[in-house]
Amino acid sequence: MKKQLRFIYLAITGLFVFTVPIYVQAHAPNQSYIFFYIYENEIDGIVEITTDDINRVLHLGLTQDMSLEELSPYLPQVEDYVLKKIAFSSADGSHTIRFTKTTLFDGGSLGNYVQLHFSLEGLTRVPDNLDIRYEILFDEDPTHQGLIVIAEHWKAGVINNEAIVSLIFDANDRERTLAIAEGSLFQGFAMMVNLGIHHIWIGIDHILFLLALILPSVLRRLITEEKLALATVPQNGFLSGISSHWRPVENFKPAFIYIVKIVTCFTIAHTVTLSLAALDIFSLPSRIVESIIALSIALAALHNIYPIFKGNDWLIAFGFGLFHGFGFASVLGEIGLGSHYLTLTLFGFNLGVEIGQVVIICLIFPVLYLLRNLKLYPKFLFSGSVLLILISLYWFTERFFEVDLLLGKFVFGFLI
Numbered sequence: 001m002k003k004q005l006r007f008i009y010l011a012i013t014g015l016f017v018f019t020v021p022i023y024v025q026a027h028a029p030n031q032s033y034i035f036f037y038i039y040e041n042e043i044d045g046i047v048e049i050t051t052d053d054i055n056r057v058l059h060l061g062l063t064q065d066m067s068l069e070e071l072s073p074y075l076p077q078v079e080d081y082v083l084k085k086i087a088f089s090s091a092d093g094s095h096t097i098r099f100t101k102t103t104l105f106d107g108g109s110l111g112n113y114v115q116l117h118f119s120l121e122g123l124t125r126v127p128d129n130l131d132i133r134y135e136i137l138f139d140e141d142p143t144h145q146g147l148i149v150i151a152e153h154w155k156a157g158v159i160n161n162e163a164i165v166s167l168i169f170d171a172n173d174r175e176r177t178l179a180i181a182e183g184s185l186f187q188g189f190a191m192m193v194n195l196g197i198h199h200i201w202i203g204i205d206h207i208l209f210l211l212a213l214i215l216p217s218v219l220r221r222l223i224t225e226e227k228l229a230l231a232t233v234p235q236n237g238f239l240s241g242i243s244s245h246w247r248p249v250e251n252f253k254p255a256f257i258y259i260v261k262i263v264t265c266f267t268i269a270h271t272v273t274l275s276l277a278a279l280d281i282f283s284l285p286s287r288i289v290e291s292i293i294a295l296s297i298a299l300a301a302l303h304n305i306y307p308i309f310k311g312n313d314w315l316i317a318f319g320f321g322l323f324h325g326f327g328f329a330s331v332l333g334e335i336g337l338g339s340h341y342l343t344l345t346l347f348g349f350n351l352g353v354e355i356g357q358v359v360i361i362c363l364i365f366p367v368l369y370l371l372r373n374l375k376l377y378p379k380f381l382f383s384g385s386v387l388l389i390l391i392s393l394y395w396f397t398e399r400f401f402e403v404d405l406l407l408g409k410f411v412f413g414f415l416i
Helices: 002-018 051-058 068-085 185-202 204-218 225-230 241-245 252-278 286-305 313-334 342-371 377-401 406-415
Strands: 031-038 043-050 086-090 093-095 097-106 112-120 129-134 145-153 167-169 175-179 219-221 246-248
Touching (some): 051 068, 068 097, 068 112, 129 167, 185 204, 185 342, 204 219, 204 313, 204 342, 246 377, 252 342, 286 377
Parallel strands (some): 031 145
Antiparallel strands (some): 031 043, 145 167
16 A cells, blocks of 8 residues: 555656756857847847957957946947948848847856847848858957857747757858748747647646646545435445545546546636737736746645535636736746747647646546545545645745745755
């Protein structure tokens, strides 16, 4: 018996640990960068150069830890230098650079990178090829390199890329052609499906909410007093007391379909609010959204102990799915996908979330179904729900009051 329960804990823990990827992104010394963001009929970009490298060519005395306000007086000189050293053209003609804003990026030991955001003018469409002349720092430092990265290209299925370099320029190779794969709507849609799957798998709070819904799915609550009276007699290995409030489901298929329907209510709800936020119709502050998402786990788990919505489990999934949708909206906002190919973006992302949820159900539900007749299972459901409530209240405290509690750092630091 203990081995079986231990297996459940290990399976759930393994699901959390092995679905959290580790990302390592770093800039290298003696390099400058251009990151391209390719949209439907527009190409934007960011030129990144360290303050040290700017000093080497312009002798401005910039410091590594200087603020954007301190940099502002020198920006015209920096922009003028970049305009002289970089040029773009295509079969449609030359494309001038229009700077849109400036930000700073912390490059660690390399100091600050000055990020010059720009748009290419003179574009009526995205060309198949973009001719680039790149000469930043080559005259002052023959060992310097310029790296071209396509950071985002929706139709080519590229998003948040900072690792795959498309072109490398050096002092002996200053003019090259960037092939811009046209891709297809299907590639972009498939990318959004994958993004939805990935996000649900790395979102521990979303997974715990699903777990709170799945745990009782292999049992049925005994509601009437007559059934409660009958349940005091051992049935299918169940005992009186806490066990008397539940009985195991008889068939796999109806129970599986039922929990999939409950989770689909969650998907429908977050689709509504995700769309509202993406269209800038309605949104909520991140602090409130994240706090309610944490609290949703506690309410779903409490429902397992005491039926809050008798016979209407879908209300919990739908109601709190509305708030989870606002949380998903922040993900699309952070990666800049809120206004391009919006319909396919939203549909693909939501479909990915649903697929990710169904995969989680397929991993957990069969194990719970096999263990549903154990007399300790209702007690496991109770203790598991209590644990979820404690985790939920802990996260709620951190998020609502904006404090960092030491226990969370220790536990997740140990796991990761």
